Amino acid sequence: MTNSAKKTHSAGLSGALAEAAERYSNANPNSAAQFSKALAAMPGGNTRSVLYYSPFPLAIARGEAARLWDADGHEYRDFIAEFSAGVYGHSNPVIRRAIDTALDGGINLSGHNLIETELAATVCDRFPTVERVRFTNSGTESNLLLLAAAKAYTKRPKIVVFNGGYHGGVLSFGSGQNPVNVPHEFLLATYNDIASVEALFNRHGREIAAILVEPMQGASGCIVGQPEFLRALRDLCTRFGALLAFDEVMTSRLAPGGMQALLDIKADLTSLGKYIGGGMSFGAFGGREDIMAQFDPRKHRALAHAGTFNNNVLTMSAGVAGLRELYTPQAAVELNQRGERFRDALNQQFAASGVAMRFFGLGSLMNFQPTDKEIRSVDDLAGMEHRLKDLFFFHMIENSVYMARRGYMTLSLPVTEQDMAHFESVSARFIERYRRLLPAS
The missing domain is CATH 3.90.1150.10 (Aspartate Aminotransferase, domain 1)
Incomplete structure (x- = not known):
């Protein structure tokens, strides 16, 4: 032209x-x-x-x-x-019934409740690599806690992320670094380009705590992660002692066990969100039992994880009803x-x-x-x-x-x-x- x-x-x-x-x-x-x-x-x-x-x-x-x-x-x-x-769409009767039941029992119960364990068990059953799970109120929170867990576990400071990646409002890399991002030591690589990741590991390998990656970059336009690329990330993490963290806040809905189950790739940590709370405010992070054990409050110097509404009964009830009765495998x-x-x-x-x-x-x-x-x-x-x-x-x-x-x-x-x-x-x-x-x- x-x-x-x-x-x-x-x-x-x-x-x-x-x-x-x-x-x-x-x-x-x-x-x-x-x-x-x-x-x-x-x-x-x-x-x-x-x-x-x-x-x-x-x-x-x-x-x-x-x-x-x-x-x-x-x-x-x-x-x-x-x-x-x-x-689930808008005002699904199954979800509404679950919320109404929760409302009848009181909203802010100020303690462990009867439904949070059911949702936790359901999530762990659905996603095999999530051996233990903790709840938050958004995908952003989930990824923040996931990165804290990775850095504390590995005692390393750096995180590999990808241009175009989106992991929440303060973990956004659509145009590289973002001024509202939290101040982690991020290393930016190119999605679906394993050579760009290998170069970072060759330079910083023993300082890298984790790779945080979406199996499909959602906010950037549903850019699909190539299976060979994602498997190569798993191999790199294993070789250098870093953790592989899959952000499945969006992609967990693409298969009964999320995309990692579909691809037969075992992530060390996984963040979840969106639909799993039945349409209510929700996020979760989980993974290997030994990594998540850092949050066990029975342990000396356990990592703290606060949040008034982490186990709120409305989300817990809606989440259980949605996964068990509606969005079945x-x-x-x-x-x-x-x-x-x-x-x-x-x-x-x-x-x-x-x-x-x-x-x-x-x-x-x-x-x-x-x-x-x-x-x-x-x-x-x-x-x-x-x-x-x-x-x-x-x-x-x-x-x-x-x-x-x-x-x-x-x-x-x-x-x-x-x-x-x-x-x-x-x-x-x-x-x-x-x-x-x-x-x-």
């Missing part, structure tokens, strides 16, 4: 995006008003960065099953499911098989239309990207026309589909075949509507 053609194309894309944003603004005056109110009390009207997008975010009024309604009364098919935490297999078929159908649609766009991911987690080339790390996303994601987002919202503006989406249990068929139909209309602006295969 000539420079002149590139400028014309860019101008056309900018114009289409401006028109889409204007239609969005005109259709959602109550969400706009809600955002104006929020600006008076919160910086940028926001208390959770990922939820903001311009010109203003939708204000969601309520949800039911796999449906959402915004402040202007528009109904949406929910294809984001609380960024993977909402695997068989349900996990079936949902992720549905996700594979859905993603394949969308990608076949793009390919048949000669459009260089694809959904990347595994099972029920996926991300729209304006390319048909392999993506192995965030480096492969550089130079892409990411405004196409914005255009896709506004088109889907306009046609009653709710997803993340960055292209991320997940399937929840109540999503139906009709919902997925609607998504495919709306995606086809996007191709027809904007074909002149889309990259060709």
